Amino acid sequence: MSVMTRRALLGALATSPLWVNPVWAQSSNLKISHQFPGGSVAEGDFRDRLCRMFAAEVEKRTRGALKFSIYPGSSLMKTNAQFSAMRKGALDMSLVPLSYAGGEVPEVNIGLMPGLVTSYDQGMAWKNSEVGKELARILAEKGIVVVSWIWQAGGVASRSKPIIDPEDARGLKVRGGSREMDLILKEAGAAVVTLPSNEIYAGMQTGAMDAALTSSTSLISFRLEEVSKALTTGRAGAYWFMFEPLMMSKAVFDRLPKDQQAAIMAVGGDLETFARKAAQDDDAAVAAVYQRAGARVADLNPATLKKWQDIARNTAWKDYAARNANCAKLLSLAEKLL
Structure with a gap:
């Protein structure tokens, strides 16, 4: 088969309704690590539940192209190693108190600055305000993408x-x-x-x-x-x-196709309402x-x-x-x- 014939055949396949983008066809299994007790989508620590809800919904929206394994209770790696591992691309995702990484990146200590945030309304306003955009920029430079903005009293x-x-x-x-x-x-x-x-x-x-x-x-x-x-x-x-976001390694995030990136960020944003209500429920409970x-x-x-x-x-x-x-x-x- 000549080069021209092969190109014509590939072009025809690409426009066919039966064509499957090879990027979507390849399934990726990403690891989510956290330090909290494990449970299920319906029961347990809401931070573990959020990770499981996130995994299920992203898998659904990407038609199985992205799958997730969740490791609660620091079962995959030590708690304080997670942030650095994400920066290096050695860990895909983690839900971890951001200030734990203050020794490595001093800027992140603003995530547990006493008296700076005193209400959920104030904390949740960060995401779309100047401070949130600047924090996201700094984290991106350090190799981290914030997927869900989560605050806890x-x-x-x-x-x-x-x-x-x-x-x-x-x-x-x-x-x-x-x-x-x-x-x-x-x-x-x-x-x-x-x-x-x-x-x-x-x-x-x-x-x-x-x-x-x-x-x-x-x-x-x-x-x-x-x-x-x-x-x-x-x-x-x-x-x-405490600012305790669901985060992703930027190196891992950047390797994904745009559709998968969009699904991750959309689901992460959708779950912020659940996280706020669950945190406030726990304040009372x-x-x-x-x-x-x-x-x-x-x-x-x-x-x-x-x-x-x-x-x-x-x-x-x-x-x-x-x-x-x-x-x-x-x-x-x-x-x-x-």
Whole structure:
């Protein structure tokens, strides 16, 4: 067969209704890793559920060209290794607290900046505002694509008394969750403990820490009521708001055809409504869980919230802005939404 004949045949096939694009014909299996307890689409930690819902819907929209394997409970790799692995293209996707990568990329610590986000409306406004666009740009430069923008309020589980006012933390060993949270805890007189949320239970059980700040969902999923005597919830307001997005390796994302990229981003965006409702439901549910376990439950009021925010302005915010020009710009843009 001559070259011209082969070209003519390929041209005819390409315009045939039976023609299947070879890119779509090849099925890819992508790995999604996270640190949270596993469950199902219908039950369990909403972050695991979101990953499973995402996987099912993207597979449906791509007609099976994209499939996913989900690895909960840090079963694929250690929690703090996920962000770096995505940057290198060694991990496809992860739902992970962004601030965990603050030692590698200091800009991402804005995702757990005490007192900077105090409501879901404010946090969810980031995506389409200047601060969200700038954060997405920086992450793209670092090799990360944000697929779903997810915010969670948090509270404090304690082995003894509720931590409400800053002076309540004095002399205690407390887990904050980020460098910036640690700065305000130190200013309040606490000794800080650094570890991922899936290790809090063991730390509190052994007495290596007295209290821990984490999301309402993690306060439930990791059964911290079993090792706690008190809880301060985020249901009436919080200075602890975590940006915990579903993310994808940009190297992996860029290798996919445009149709598959569009499906991933569309499904990721659609699931943000589910994530917000689930997070807010957990803010309310966590109080009942701890009350049933016999813990004393307390809430923050606006005056107390402002005390923590004032400490943050003079410590964590200043420290973050001084890290580099990107950090200063992100903080300035975020403050516009206060």
